Amino acid sequence: MLAKDGQPLMPCHPARARELLRKGRAVVVRQVPFVIRLKDRTRSDSVVEGVQLRIDPGSKGSGIALTDEKREACGPKTATVRRGLLSAELRHRGDRISHAMRQRAGYRRRRRSANLRYRTRRSDNRAHRADWHPPSLRHRVDTITSIASRFCRYAPVTEIHIETTTFDTHSMSVGRQLYGSEYQQGALAGMGTRGYLRTRWSRTCAYCGAVNVPLNIEHVRPRSHGGSARIANLVLACAPCNQAKGSSTSDTSPATWCER
Ligand SMILES: [Zn+2]
Structure with missing residues (x-):
């Protein structure tokens, strides 16, 4: 939800959004994600607590959610209560990208080798930049970044949490960080x-x-x-x-x- 001045407000329930639209107090800004803008309230008139953006990246799909957190009294202690406000799943098309890249390579190979043998040799200019990543992986990073920045524009995001699940089992069993060829030396290294x-x-x-x-x-x-x-x-x-x-x-x- 956006305020009158375009500043992000706390996300609201779909029923509340429908009511605001029916009463003419809000207009639709965007369909995906569904965003409305209030016509009669600026951000300075509102109490905005902020939400967390949580991302769980995966190879086939990535989960994205907005949550809010409240400290609630729970007997003598206080507990953190977390509510999901909005969740979305991005389906990645990495397999289709790698298929398309292979297909393009096939077309180009045919153009080089088919009945066009009078062609001069292709120049040897093939190199990857240092920050190059495979297109299927690049696409995953780009789409998550894009959707995250869109969420940040339409909701008052104060924190971003990303789940990283890289377990280095070899390092864990040794109990310290390993470098380079140390990974090739298992528990039996050096033993005759x-x-x-x-x-x-x-x-x-x-x-x-x-x-x-x-x-x-x-x-x-x-x-x-x-x-x-x-x-x-x-x-x-x-x-x-x-x-x-x-x-x-x-x-x-x-x-x-x-x-x-
Ligand atoms: Zn024996």
């Missing part, structure tokens, strides 16, 4: 094959569970049968178990192999 297997099998034979004996690295599926040296194919085995198994293959898990 033998060290990993010792931890994995708690320094025991995978077949008989023997402890405090010399352990060998054993291929579950033997090399002679095409077994790989990947860590998933390796276990620790004591010398007798390793000898007994030899080059036979085992369908069962290493822990039960000795019992057969």
